[in-house]
Amino acid sequence: MVSAGLDGDVAIVTGASSGIGEATAHVFAREGATVVLAARRRERLETIADDLAAEYDADTHVVPTDVTVEAEVESLVDATVEAYGGVDVLVNNAGLGRSGDVESLETAAYRQMMDVNCDGAFFATRAALPHLREADGNLVFVGSFAGQYPRPSNPVYAATKWWLRGFAHSVEAAYGDDGVAVTVVNPTEVRTEFGSEDGDAFEEVFEPDEVTEPVEIAEAIAFAARQEPPTTTSEIDVYRRDKFGHI
Numbered sequence: 539m540v541s542a543g544l545d546g547d548v549a550i551v552t553g554a555s556s557g558i559g560e561a562t563a564h565v566f567a568r569e570g571a572t573v574v575l576a577a578r579r580r581e582r583l584e585t586i587a588d589d590l591a592a593e594y595d596a597d598t599h600v601v602p603t604d605v606t607v608e609a610e611v612e613s614l615v616d617a618t619v620e621a622y623g624g625v626d627v628l629v630n631n632a633g634l635g636r637s638g639d640v641e642s643l644e645t646a647a648y649r650q651m652m653d654v655n656c657d658g659a660f661f662a663t664r665a666a667l668p669h670l671r672e673a674d675g676n677l678v679f680v681g682s683f684a685g686q687y688p689r690p691s692n693p694v695y696a697a698t699k700w701w702l703r704g705f706a707h708s709v710e711a712a713y714g715d716d717g718v719a720v721t722v723v724n725p726t727e728v729r730t731e732f733g734s735e736d737g738d739a740f741e742e743v744f745e746p747d748e749v750t751e752p753v754e755i756a757e758a759i760a761f762a763a764r765q766e767p768p769t770t771t772s773e774i775d776v777y778r779r780d781k782f783g784h785i
Contacts, residue, residue: 544763545570548622550614552605552662553632555582558680558725558759561752562629564589565760567596574618576603577632605632605658615665625669627763630659630702631680635695648694655698656705663709667718674717676763676770679706680755681724683777710772719770721762725755726777750778 549566553559555577563573567590575583580602587598599621603614618625634654636647659679670677684692685699703722710720727750758774765771 543569544627544760547571547626547763548574548618548624549627549629549763550574550576550618550625550662550666551629551631552576552603552658553680554586555579558752558755559629559631560586561756562631562759563598564593565753565756566627566763567594567598569760569764571627572597572599572622574599574601574614574622576601576605576614578602578604605662606653608661611658611661612665615662615669619669624673625666626673626675627678628662628666628670628675629678629680629759629763630662631759632658632662633680633682635692637692638694639691640693643694651694651698655695656701659702659705663705667709667713670718671713671716674719674767676719676721676765677706677709678759678762679703679720679722680759681706681722683724683726683775683781685722686724686775707772710770714770717767719762719765719767721759721765721771722773723755723758723762724773724775724777725750726781750776 544566549571551559551562554563554575563575563586566573575587575598577583583600587600590596590598601614601617603610605611632654634651636651679702681703682699684696685703689696706720706722755776758776762771
């Protein structure tokens with residue numbers, strides 16, 4: 539059974555300051571959810587919160603959070619529960635890509651990707667799970683095409699997304715009997731700030747409509763978050779139509 543919307547749900551979105559996370563916050567607010575915005579950039583989060591309030595009369599909560607810091611992630615979930623009494627949806631969206639093959643990738647870049655993409659998702663999931671169990675809630679991971687197919691140009695980034703996918707489905711197996719729904723949403727290239735750490739961001743490299751837009755991924759995330767017991771949507775692939783002709 540699919541509900542009519544997310545009205546009344548409390549949703550935490552990590553990486554909410556731009557791109558897929560920001561678009562997800564807009565879609566959730568449009569559907570009536572209370573949105574807890576988490577990322578490192580407080581001013582950016584506050585601007586987005588103001589936009590959501592103005593456009594949708596949405597209830598929002600800004601919690602500046604570095605997902606690589608365990609204590610900050612725990613404080614994020616604690617603040618949400620204190621303010622709203624629970625958590626219905628967690629979107630593990632915060633992610634980072636650094637380019638480079640194995641021989642040229644610096645250790646700092648390797649550790650940065652592991653910290654954000656793996657540790658951050660683990661910390662947030664661990665902190666939220668007791669509340670998601672209580673709510674029969676939905677746990678959504680933003681994966682990647684790179685987590686399903688080899689990526690010779692950035693193998694470590696791909697490996698973090700393979701890890702994320704394996705972790706998500708293992709959590710699904712462990713907690714499905716407790717009522718927690720788990721979904722992995724896998725995009726191909728999306729016009730976001732992704733890539734800016736090492737060069738031009740995808741939003742600069744690609745023209746509008748050339749690749750997927752953030753709102754398209756946000757709509758898939760919202761579809762996953764709307765699933766009601768006993769149903770879950772385990773995995774959603776959102777690929778541009780010509781993708782398999784370019785691998």
